[in-house]
Amino acid sequence: MLKKTEFKVGLFVVITSVLIVASIAYLAYSKGLFTREHTFTLSSTTGEDLSEGMPVLFSGYRIGRVGKLELNDKGILLITIRVPEPHDQWIRSNSTFSLYKPLIGSSRLIVTTNDLSSPSLSPGTIREITIINDINETIKKVQPTLEKINEVVTNIERITGNLADPQGDVNRILRNTETLTANLSKKETFIEMATGNPESAKSVNESLKKVKDILVKTDEQLYGDDGTLPLIRKILKDIIVKLEKLNAALDNVVKISADASDSTKDFKLLRAEIDSTVTSIAKLVKDLDKILPSKKEPEIKLP
Amino acid sequence: MISLDAPLISNLDAWINVALIKQYHENLPNKKAKSLVLHFLERYGMEHIADKRNAALTNKERFIVMLLRAVMVRNALIVLDRPFMIIPDIQDDRFIYDSLQLISDSFKECHIFDYKWFEDRYGIMNAEKN
Amino acid sequence: MTEFIEKIGKASMNATATFRDILFFAFTILARIFQKKTYNSAMKMVLVNQIYFTSVQILPLFTVLSIILGSLLIGIVLQIIKNLGLAEYLGRILMGLVVTEISPFVTVLLVALRSSSAMNAEIAVMKVNKELRTLDTYNIDVIDYLFVPRIINGVVSVLLLSALFSILALTSGMIFSKLIFGMSFDVYTNVLLKSADIYDIDIYLIKCCIFGFFITLIPIRSGLSASDDLTSIPIAVLQGMVKVFIAIIFIEVLSLILISL
Structure with a gap:
């Protein structure tokens, strides 16, 4: 009797725990929590409309997000963007970065790369972003x-x-x-x-x-x-x-x-x-x- | 302590009531605890009551389970508190004595406390006053 | 007038005392939960039995209920958002309503109705029957042997059953939306994944644990308050269940405030 009870309880706990862990792991995987991220640093004279977690888009597709915002000793804002593994290929040395401020909706950082054959952007390089102000x-x-x-x-x-x-x-x-x-x-x-x-x-x-x-x-x-x-x-x-x-x-x-x-x-x-x-x-x-x-x-x- | 003031736990099987002491104090695994209890019950020919609950036990069975629970304590000192209240259907101490004899290897001392007017049931004329 | 004010004062003092008493009891239990010596063989056996009675026995009913309720809820949500043209909020509504709100609430109600009331009565009967005194006689700590496994069972059961409810409801909702609304599995999954937030899931898991903790702790405490009189059992159960209900509402409101922050 006790053995049977123990087995049933064990089965229930194991199955439901596996289901929960699998669901959370799947969610985390889908959200890209397990993929390796590459970080690039950009600079801007103003931090207006920039926020942590802001999307980074390439050809209208979200390839990463803004990770950290901090001021350097010269008062210039340094923006760290995090781009997960397969998407870092779109960021090359000749890529341009622009902050797009739409009339409606949240701002986004847009990456434009004209020549995809150029070498990839080295993580140490600091690139300046241009600001596109839609409403103005x-x-x-x-x-x-x-x-x-x-x-x-x-x-x-x-x-x-x-x-x-x-x-x-x-x-x-x-x-x-x-x-x-x-x-x-x-x-x-x-x-x-x-x-x-x-x-x-x-x-x-x-x-x-x-x-x-x-x-x-x-x-x-x-x-x-x-x-x-x-x-x-x-x-x-x-x-x-x-x-x-x-x-x-x-x-x-x-x-x-x-x-x-x-x-x-x-x-x-x-x-x-x-x-x-x-x-x-x-x-x-x-x-x-x-x-x-x-x-x-x-x-x-x-x- | 075997007394009506320390009843068996009603929502536990008889063997768990006994095994509980060793499981709790000595962390004895379930399996071992159960076989230990069954081994003791075998001495009384009562293995069949292992999975019964308090309400389903006869007075004698209940007394045995209580007795076994008491001997589970390490270096047990058994105190029988008015045993005729637990098993009112017996007329003398033979059953009590025989029960204690069967597990005499498991306890050091045993003290029985009962009313003076029950001394004839114990077959003693100069019983210690209680 | 003075009498009326006195009554209010007495009621407030009683409520405060109950609240303080439950909190103190909760801290005692919490301290024991994190002590290694609590986990002996006897206690583990009680824990297994408790999980069996609370979760495994209820599983067939719970599974059917989750599937029916989940399909129904998701069907209603789909119909409403389709009529209102709010299809883009489907994910948020499903995650916010079905997963983080309805599933713990339904689970906790079911567990409270079935197990909390039973625990309340069980402890009260043990008290009246002097069984608690027996345990005391044999130097068995009632907190370690009786209360801790029941409370851990509450936490584990509510957490697992609630997660099971969410998974079953969302899965049945997926089939339901495919059959009735022709929504493909991919679209449905993407909509859900887009709206799922790890922070919300953390809050949800914590909420389930708190629910489980209090819906077992309160009936136990209430059962202990029974006197040696048999008639005190129904009173203890009644008072305990009212307190459980208040606790459920209190935790629900608190979690809503926390999520909205």
Whole structure:
């Protein structure tokens, strides 16, 4: 009886213990706890966004992690990266190391190796890392476009202001012409009388008719279906749509960052969207610039 | 000490109750302890009670198990406390005496304490007053 | 009013005394566990028997329960995260919920219901029957012979059974997710491995040990508090089991706080 009990207990303890140890060992093995690690030292002037345990990626694949961060006697940050056995082959003497700070998600250290045949990086060498700041780059990209938009808007404001202003150039010309024609029509006989030449009076009249035609044409050019102002309006509408899109994209950024801090896939898609929107806005602004006269010549020249 | 005040452990088999002493104090392995107990039980022709528990034992069997437990102590000095309370169904000390005789090689001394009015059961007229 | 405050004061003092008493008892037992002389042949035999009664006897029921409960739990988790579109959290939910929370909890409840109550009654009966005094008569230390093996058994049983529950639940969950949701074994294993953390497993193992220690220590202490009267047995069992339940909740909360740190 006792023997049987002892055997059963022994069997139970052995089997469950083996199961537990095997599970933990498998987990440890999968996490790379048993593989030999190679350490490389990198340097950086700033430790901002660097943390222990941060992933080290090669071609988007995690090959290691940041092991230790410490300052040397010159105040330069030394970063020790740990790369397990088979992955150390991707780190060569010509490899470059960059700290990638994405808009969303945690920072990562990226290894780029162009020539895999070059000798492997010796552990004693200290390589400097470059910093790629995703958010700042995007902001930098948006900034000039926004400035340009601002410029165009000021320009349009000035033109429309000029057209609307009773003392503006266009209105002044139109008013003068009106007065002149009125006067001239009244004093046709007077010209004839003064010059004694009906031809002269006729030519003056023709000139005035021409002025009228030009005015109609100008009007058409400005306000017609294919006129400048509707075109500007169309482009501006387009810009508004693009800006709304940009706004929506930025809303998405906030949403995604709240949902999952390291959803890099979504983030990449979003970044591409922002980039293309910014590029298309820049193109539209260029078009507008072509249509509108430059800042230095705000007056519309009449023929 | 064989007394009703020191009962057998109810959730242990008879042989474990006996073997326990040597296992605990001398770290005697299970197997050896069991064979030792069985060897003693054989003297009484009671090997069959080895795996029985306290409640399943008769009064005599219980007394024997208690006695064997007491002799397991090294240089045992046996104290029988009112044995007729443990085995009320016997009328004289023959069973007690015979039981002690069978294991006389295992203890140095034996003292029996009982009420004065039981002295005739022990066949002594001038029993020591208790 | 004064009486009411007095009652509160008395209750607080009793609770403090119980807590202090259990802690003191725990330290005594712990000290004995690490003493070599505790481990004699008699004690080892008790330990083997205790593990047999607590773990081996319960094994068929426990295995079936683990498979059914594990499949059910993982099925529910899979369904919910599928509906909510949280597939990427599958690993974390399975490891965090099934492995580190549910499996020790179910195991400890089962062991407490079956073995702790039995131990409580057993010690109380031994006390009433004067069997503890017998051991004392023969110079057998009750702590070494009775308590230490039972408490070691508690630790070993809860640890092993809980691990077994986790392994069985996750394995049955793997088959379940393959059959019902068409999730391949590789994907399932990778999801689990990605979320498994050695630190969490350490906490889990420590938690199991603490659970096992207290769900056997408290009933033993409670059993000892029985008087020589037979009617004190049910009272001792009742009080012991309530204390065990409070201890389970207390340890669970503590471990949650520790994990979240």
